[in-house]
Amino acid sequence: xxxxxxxxxxxxxxxxxxxxxxxxxxxxxxxxxxxxxxxxxxxxxxxxxxxxxxxxxxxxxxxxxxxxxxxxxxxxxxxxxxxxxxxxxxxxxxxxxxxxxxxxxxxxxxxxxxxxxxxxxxxxxxxxxxxxxxxxxxxxxxxxxxxxxxxxxxxxxxxxxxxxxxxxxxxxxxxxxxxxxxxxxxxxxxxxxxxxxxxxxxxxxxxxxxxxxxxxxxxxxxxxxxxxxxxxxxxxxxxxxxxxxxxxxxxxxxxxxxxxxxxxxxxxxxxxxxxxxxxxxxxxxxxxxxxxxxxxxxxxxxxxxxxxxxxxxxxxxxxxxxxxxxxxxxxxxxxxxxxxxxxxxxxxxxxxxxxxxxxxxxxxxxxxxxxxxxxxxxxxxxxxxxxxxxxxxxxxxxxxxxxxxxxxxxxxxxxxxxxxxxxxxxxxxxxxxxxxxxxxxxxxxxxxxxx
Numbered sequence: 419x420x421x422x423x424x425x426x427x428x429x430x431x432x433x434x435x436x437x438x439x440x441x442x443x444x445x446x447x448x449x450x451x452x453x454x455x456x457x458x459x460x461x462x463x464x465x466x467x468x469x470x471x472x473x474x475x476x477x478x479x480x481x482x483x484x485x486x487x488x489x490x491x492x493x494x495x496x497x498x499x500x501x502x503x504x505x506x507x508x509x510x511x512x513x514x515x516x517x518x519x520x521x522x523x524x525x526x527x528x529x530x531x532x533x534x535x536x537x538x539x540x541x542x543x544x545x546x547x548x549x550x551x552x553x554x555x556x557x558x559x560x561x562x563x564x565x566x567x568x569x570x571x572x573x574x575x576x577x578x579x580x581x582x583x584x585x586x587x588x589x590x591x592x593x594x595x596x597x598x599x600x601x602x603x604x605x606x607x608x609x610x611x612x613x614x615x616x617x618x619x620x621x622x623x624x625x626x627x628x629x630x631x632x633x634x635x636x637x638x639x640x641x642x643x644x645x646x647x648x649x650x651x652x653x654x655x656x657x658x659x660x661x662x663x664x665x666x667x668x669x670x671x672x673x674x675x676x677x678x679x680x681x682x683x684x685x686x687x688x689x690x691x692x693x694x695x696x697x698x699x700x701x702x703x704x705x706x707x708x709x710x711x712x713x714x715x716x717x718x719x720x721x722x723x724x725x726x727x728x729x730x731x732x733x734x735x736x737x738x739x740x741x742x743x744x745x746x747x748x749x750x751x752x753x754x755x756x757x758x759x760x761x762x763x764x765x766x767x768x769x770x771x772x773x774x775x776x777x778x779x780x781x782x783x784x785x786x787x788x789x790x791x792x793x794x795x796x797x798x799x800x801x802x803x804x805x806x807x808x809x810x811x812x813x814x815x816x817x818x819x820x821x822x823x824x825x826x827x828x829x830x831x832x833x834x835x836x837x838x839x840x841x842x843x844x845x846x847x848x849x850x851x852x853x854x855x856x857x858x859x860x861x862x863x864x865x866x867x868x869x
Contacts, residue, residue: 481740506851516629521596523621537603600663630849630860634774635659644717652678654685709763719761725775767869774862783861799844815852
C-alpha cells in the first residue's frame with residue numbers, strides 16, 4: 419500500500435491507491451458551507467475595502483422539523499444556554515465574522531482600515547505565545563522580503579513542486595518567508611468586511627471566517643518543521659490558518675469529495691505562494707484509511723469532521739430535505755469515530771490530534787471522543803479549559819461537558835478538584851453562540867497519543 423513516507427523523495431505526480439472501503443455517502447461529505455467560511459467571492463461589484471457594512475442577508479426561514487429537533491435535544495444538553503443560542507441561530511443578521519490576514523500577500527492598508535472601523539486583533543502576539551506554550555513558531559526569526567506571488571499549479575492531483583526537495587525539520591531555514599503570525603481581526607458588532615478582491619497573478623490578502631474556527635488550529639500547536647495532516651480539509655480555512663501560524667515541513671490537506679476537493683485547491687491557490695508547493699500538498703484519500711496507509715507518520719493531525727452543521731442545517735431548503743438530514747444524523751457519529759481513530763493511528767507516538775465539529779450535538783462531540791478513548795488505550799485527552807477557554811472567554815461563550823444534566827458555561831478561574839469533573843473537561847470544550855458573542859458552534863478536543 420502506498421505511504422506518505424515515500425514522499426520524501428524528488429517530486430513526482432502521485433495518486434493514492436488505498437484499501438477499498440464502503441463509499442462515504444454524499445450527505446456525509448459535508449457539502450454545505452461550514453460556518454467557518456464566508457464567500458471569498460471574485461465578483462467585480464463589491465464594497466470598497468474601506469467601506470464596512472452591516473450584514474444584510476436575504477431573510478431565510480428556518481426548517482421547522484430541524485428546529486423542532488434542535489429544540490428537543492439542545493434544551494436538555496445546553497440548559498439555560500439554549501434560549502440565547504437559539505435566538506442567535508435564528509438571526510443570521512447577528513452573526514459575526516473575522517478577518518484573517520494572509521502573511522504571504524503584500525498587505526497594504528488593510529490593518530489601518532480595520533482598526534479605523536473598530537476592528538481589533540483577536541490574538542495579539544503575546545497572547546498567542548501564552549496560548550501555544552512553547553509557541554516559538556509564532557515569533558520565529560524569518561527575515562521578511564517582498565516576493566512575487568505565484569499561484570499554485572491548477573493541474574495537481576497530489577502535488578509537489580517540480581524541484582528536488584527533501585523536506586526536513588531544518589529545511590524551514592532555507593525559505594525566506596514572512597514570519598509566522600496568525601492575525602485575525604474581529605468586531606463587536608456583526609459588521610461585514612468586503613470579500614477579498616481577485617487580483618490576477620496575486621494572492622488574496624485576507625480570508626473571512628467564523629473566528630471560532632481558529633480555536634482548533636490554536637489547540638493543535640503546530641511548530642515549524644513538523645509534519646501535519648488536515649484530514650477533512652475543505653474548504654481550506656483551517657489549512658490557511660495553520661500556514662499563518664507556522665511553517666511546517668509538510669501540510670497534507672486531504673479531501674475525498676471531488677467537489678469539495680476542487681474548492682479546497684482553489685482556496686490554496688488563492689492564498690499560498692508557489693514556493694510552498696513542496697510543503698503543502700492535496701490528497702483525496704478516504705480519511706478512514708489513513709491510519710493504515712500512514713501509520714505513525716505525522717506530528718499533528720486535525721480532524722475537522724463532517725457533522726450536522728447546525729447553522730446550515732437549520733436553513734435546509736425544505737422540510738423534506740430537513741427530515742432526510744435528521745434521519746441521516748444518527749449515522750454521523752460512526753463515521754466521526756472512524757476518522758478520529760484513523761487520525762490517532764496516523765500520528766506518531768507523542769503526537770497530538772485535534773478533533774473538531776461545527777455542531778452543538780453532544781452525540782457528535784463528547785460521545786465520539788469518549789467512544790474512541792475507550793477503544794484506543796494509547797489516547798489521552800488534554801484539558802483545553804485553562805489553555806484556551808479562560809484566556810478567550812472575553813470573546814467566546816464556552817461550555818464544558820453537560821454531565822449530570824448541568825452545563826458549566828462560564829470558565830472558572832479556580833481549579834476543579836473533582837476527578838470526574840476534570841475528566842469531563844478534558845473531553846473537550848464547546849463554543850456556544852450567545853448574544854454579543856455569536857461565534858460558533860465549534861467543538862474542539864485535543865488528544866495526545868502516549869509514547
